Amino acid sequence: MPIAYSSALQRLETFLIHCDARLLRENVIGLEKEALRVRPDGGISRAPHPQAFGSALTHPYITTDYSEALLELITPPCSGGEPALEFLCDIHRYVYDGLGEESLWATSMPCVLNGEAGIPVAEYGPSNPGRMKHIYRIGLGLRYGRVMQVISGVHFNFSISDEAWQALHALDGERGPLQDFISSRYMGLIRNLQRIGWLVPYLFGASPAVCESFFVGRSSSLPRFDEHTHYEPYATSLRMGDIGYTNAKEGENGIKANYDSLTSYIDSLECAISTPCARYARIGVKVDGEYRQLNDHLLQIENEYYSTIRPKPLPQDDERPTVALRRRGVRYVELRSLDVNAFDPLGVSREQLHFLEALLLFCLFAESPPISVTEREAIDLNFTRVAHRGREPGLKLQENGNERTLTDWAREVLESMQGFCELLDNGSGGDYCRSLAQQHDKVRDPETTPSARMLAEMRGHGEGFHAFARRQSLKHRDFFLSRPLAPQRRAEFEAMARDSLERQQAIEAADDGDLDSYIQSYFTQQA
Secondary structure (H helix, E strand, C coil): CCCCHHHHHHHHHHHHHHCCHHHHHCCEEEEEEEEEEECCCCCECCCCCCHHHCCCCCCCCEEECCECCEEEEECCCECCHHHHHHHHHHHHHHHHHCCCCCEECCCCCCCCCCCHHHCCECCCCCCHHHHHHHHHHHHHHHHHCHHHHCCCCEEEEEECCHHHHHHHHHHCCCCCCHHHHHHHHHHHHHHHHHHCCCHHHHHHCCECEEEHHHHCCCCCCCCEEECCEEECCCCCEHHHCCCCCCHHHHCCCCCCCCCCCHHHHHHHHHHHHHCECHHHHCCCCEECCEECCCCCECCCCHHHCCCCEEEECCCCCCCCHHHHHHHHCCCEEEEEEECCCCCCCCCCCHHHHHHHHHHHHHHHHCCCCCCCHHHHHHHHHHHHHHHHHCCCCCCEEEECCEEEEHHHHHHHHHHHCHHHHHHHHCCCCCHHHHHHHHHHHHHHCHHHCHHHHHHHHHHHHCCCHHHHHHHHHHHHHHHHHCCCCCHHHHHHHHHHHHHHHHHHHHHHHHCCCCHHHHHHHHHCCCC
16 A cells, blocks of 8 residues: 555644644654775775774774774764754764875765775674674675675664653553554554655665776676766666665565564564575585674574664663564664765755655654555565666656656655644744755756766766765865864763773673674573
């Protein structure tokens, strides 16, 4: 079934009659931005994680993802998008002070790759938790290749306030536990976002082209933009297409998460984590005393399962995500389909955050039936079509067994969001409504989308992807270096770095067990 768009507005109107509208303007936003450290020529840095940034194992805001060179900059949960952007800006300013001649790559797709060996896997020290994180990444590289693992993105974390949940729970007349209600509604949000998730790469996709070095050692069927650049003429987000993270990869080994309920979601992931896979068994788990992966199952751990949006718990210590979800339920959702915005120094803009907050609130309020097998196939097809051909004139998507144009469907969704933007603006004409109007403009004129703007700039400057991305990276570097942190703020980040290093040392000092037992204990956790 498609989303019943009218149900979202009806539910919103009912809420506003009986509850304080302010409760829906107190949403909590967090951001996670991935960015490669690169040398002046744009090649991936081979230098270790800078000591000035603290411990990648324990620092709450500055860590690494797959590679030692792939920074992950994280904000705390913030009271809205503006404080989240301010914190993210401060992290960037602090990081740039410690980069020396390096820069942060300004796009999702990497460049100047010299094969798998040129991508250093992240290190987290000799403790059992640190070694387990490293082994997991070694396994990812052996399973999928290291090149795909250094594609960058931005994650948008969203939750509504506890007071808003209490009001919704009472308004719906639910008699069950509040947390069960919260988890159920968040799972409904996730299903709805998947149904219209193709909007995100259309509106914000910024990876229509890729450096030829991305395909080192293998051929590509993508057309050539120039001698060193591949692209697709109407692509929005190759990162989310067949060459990057894609829904198709979820099913290569028969893995499909079930989003009908939180329990079905947990069960489907735990089944994949406990099911052996012949393909991965050929890699080996522990060979000549060295781990190659954590196990030879369909998934090593939950995070290996890529999805455009995830239900997230608040885990404690080394608690597994599925265990935390069983114990305490969903606390927020993580939208993962955002490309790095090459036109903004932060990689994400105020316009984007305003729209996404309204979009997720809309998805939370709309009715959300289970996703059938047929609808799941349509969801995957639509996402892939938009990733590769989103700006193609007359492009058609599948909805409820029928085909309709992307422009008509997008217009219907955006019009249905108007009331939510007015709510968040506390009236009309504010930032949320202006952002919505900007998205309408992109639907009317695909040439105003970031993907089209990127290709237009490349043509206008007579440059390929590498030159464009390097130019933007240096521009962003200058932006942050010209805006140094205030001394007090710098001192706060320096203290965080020192504290994280001390906590890593404490973990290592207390770590007296063997790695095999630690890994076994991790996987035998019970809810």
